[in-house]
Amino acid sequence: MSDAQDGQDDLVFETVLDAPPEKVWRALTIPEYRDRWLQRPDDVSVELETVDANSVLTYRWTEREEVSRVTIELTPADNGRTGFRLTHAPLVIPDAANTNEPMPVTLMCAA
């Protein structure tokens, strides 16, 4: 994705979507739409964890026995568009916001 953030060590994807947040939100949350874009792999189960309408949602992402969290954040952008940011992080690693330590994923790739 050409417009992705240059975070090669982190699973953070940012783009701007050509639709207002309310419409993006519907695409994310209405199952009929969600199934069409997410195309969840067979060995993954997805459980909605938290929801803040038109703004933030988090999924608990379970791939076989391995649990991680997917966070999608929407922000209104110019011309009725929407800033979209998706973060996929292992559940056992504390959020970067809660620690002054560098994210281990970054550390490991440096190692």
Next chain:
Amino acid sequence: MNETEIFKVLSDPTRRAILERLSAGEATATDLREGFTITQPAMSQHLAVLRSAGLVSERREGRYAHYRVDPEGFAPLHAWLARYRAFWPSRIDNLKDVLREMDQ
């Protein structure tokens, strides 16, 4: 060791700090304790966990054990990252298609 177990090992901030220090080069347990407020047994325990996870290897020289990062141990983690680094951009492209097809 699969990526889930590796993530568990790395969920400890002290162990992450140890790895960060070792990524700068080989060190002994005594070197590593500098700047940490942990006991020698606690440091040994963390190093044992890192070694059994395959993330750190040990080289003995006389009385001293030297520790270094073992890059091979991180392979499952890199595979996990690579999988999702490819997965999400394709899904975001799908999302753009869905948005184009939706009414309003």
